[in-house]
Amino acid sequence: MSIIVHYLTDISVGQAMIIINAPLILAGMKYINSGFAIKTVFSILVTALAIDFLPDFIEFQPIPGFLLSTFYGGACVGAGISLVIKGGASAGGTTIIARIAVQNSTWKPAQIILIFDTLIVVAISIIFKDMELALWSIISIVVTSKVIDMALTGPASENIVHIVSNKTNEIGNSISKELGRSGTILSGKTLTGHNNKLLFVVVTARELATLKSIILRHDTSALIIIMQASELMGSSLNNEHLRELQ
DSSP states (O other): OOHHHHHHOOOOHHHHHHHHHHHHHHHHHTOOHHHHHHHHHHHHOOOHHHHHHHHSSOOOOOOOOHHHHHHHHHHHHHHHHHHHHHHHOOOHHHHHHHHHGGSSSOOOOOHHHHHHHHHHHHOOOOOOOOHHHHHHHHHHHHHHHHHHHHHHHHHEEEEEEEEOOOHHHHHHHHHHHTTOOEEEEEEOOOSSSOOOEEEEEEEEEHHHHHHHHHHHHHHHOOOOEEEEEOOSSSSSSOOOOOOOEE
16 A cells, blocks of 8 residues: 555655554554553664665665566565564454454455455556556465465464353453454353353454454463364354353
8 A cells, every 4th residue: 555655656665554554543542452552663763764765775676577576575575464463463454454354244354354455456457558467466465365374374374262160251252353253152150169160262364363352451370272274174163152051
């Protein structure tokens, strides 16, 4: 989006990043906590400054052809975003839009991000009048996504999370509201006979950091077990509401 703004105006790419993200962060303040917002603002500012001023200090050798640029550029972006996510922040852009959109619709964050990324790629093909460039952009986005998934949790993109807590209802409601995910709450007993509840939910690698934040916000002593899902089948994991099995 920033590159498109830079192409259409005299505004630098870094400045365009700040201009685009500023209203998004302000609009998203209702849906994100202050710590997340502060870290995200810092992430955006550092990225914008690096984009604008780093070439003044480091001479980057041009890479002939789009293939190497697309794969290595996408991998570097994915590695950088992974560090940002692990730090409990966001790189801005469509991630913030998705957080806002899911509050007022039945769409899931991943679906919102995919739609906006697609619109951006379409805009690239129209503005630059170059379909090949748009297709290379799609490949770069896919590479970035794969690197993020592998950096956060390994090759598997879906993760099964078991949460043992006495506040599973509150955690479940927050998961449904903030991530657009459903799950199942199981009632049981510990080996010593105490009543306990377990929340079962499936999330993507990108949602893990947010999920951990939600859990610890409600219960700092909750037990969290994360397993990679090699294959998912059926639609029972996508029910609109949490189901409690007594």
